[in-house]
Amino acid sequence: MTQRNASENQVKIMDVAAEEFMRAGFDATSIDDIARNIGQTKGFIYYHFRSKVEIFLAVYERGMEMVRDDVAPWAGGTGTGLERLRRMAKAHLVHLMENLAYHDVIHQGIEQRLRLRMTESQRATLIGLNALRDEYEALFRGVIREGMADGSVRELPAAVAARTLLGGLNAVDIWYRNDSGQATKPVDDLASVVADVLVGGFQDKG
Amino acid sequence: MTQRNASENQVKIMDVAAEEFMRAGFDATSIDDIARNIGQTKGFIYYHFRSKVEIFLAVYERGMEMVRDDVAPWAGGTGTGLERLRRMAKAHLVHLMENLAYHDVIHQGIEQRLRLRMTESQRATLIGLNALRDEYEALFRGVIREGMADGSVRELPAAVAARTLLGGLNAVDIWYRNDSGQATKPVDDLASVVADVLVGGFQDKG
């Protein structure tokens, strides 16, 4: 399913499924759990999706497309590579904090463990999603390289650096939800602090 | 089980279980899978552990104790707070790369999803492990604060900064294993690059 085609009911199922996958993990979430949380039954779910894995993949795709659409514009625009990198990092963090469940599913998807239990066609879908993910990572690699070219970013291996940055950004989904004390801190302030720590290491101090 | 008391067979089970948990995740790993990989049967496992959750918790504990024992010495010693923080980050990374499976289980444990399906006594064990984890995090917070005091680390909220750093360090376990091209790069070099990116953002540039 491309997200453009998703019906209203499918989106409802994805939203609830994302929350449940975050709460208990993919395996421990039953189709009945998802149905119950919508106030429907199994049959409703199976009418809209072929299997639990399909729901997971749809959530993963939807999440990736949403964050990419939010962050991609910041790769362009004015300023040095470093400045744009910081804007991208912050936009990613704000999106993550406001769509925790989707990001948690992306995180689970990246871990690739489900891959082992997929059918051939589901695996093909996952490969497509991995491409989407690579494309997103490439957005960061590109801006890092532009920063090295304009002298704002110090010399470093762009691929490793991009993964380190994205890993640090995504890891926020682990503790952000677990710490209600932190959650009261305004999203924007918290995103700034984390973005500064993570992007600061890219700066050329020469 | 405290790790001091672990028998040879228990360690063998933990080592194999950690690999399987990494490969397929906790839920999708059966006791039979673990037994088969040791060349034994279910009965062998259940003689040494009461349940699958107990194995998971034991692996989590063992992993946390191992990394703490490796990293803690670097919190002390000579140099500024920033220099010591970098040594800790690098030691953490090297340990992670050389004990991927244990770190992957720690990562799963931190996500707290299993908590929902635990007995009271297992939950109590998990709370103890969370304390161990907090203690480890405090090691980083402490050195960050020392760095702010000696002027090597810029002013920032230590708690958020420590979590951001540790999140970035731990996220390496996601891609390190998935990229055989990177894995050929010497562990030490890769650890240096990642540590520099992550700790660089702490530096006081004033």
Next chain:
DNA sequence: GTCTATACTTAGATAGAC
């Protein structure tokens, strides 16, 4: 389109043989 009833599979855990 949605619900109910059910078939089927998998795997955690235990009892008892050896």
Next chain:
DNA sequence: GTCTATCTAAGTATAGAC
């Protein structure tokens, strides 16, 4: 101490009613 046989529960998926 380890193995084999078995009980049991849970949950995916489907068929067919409405």
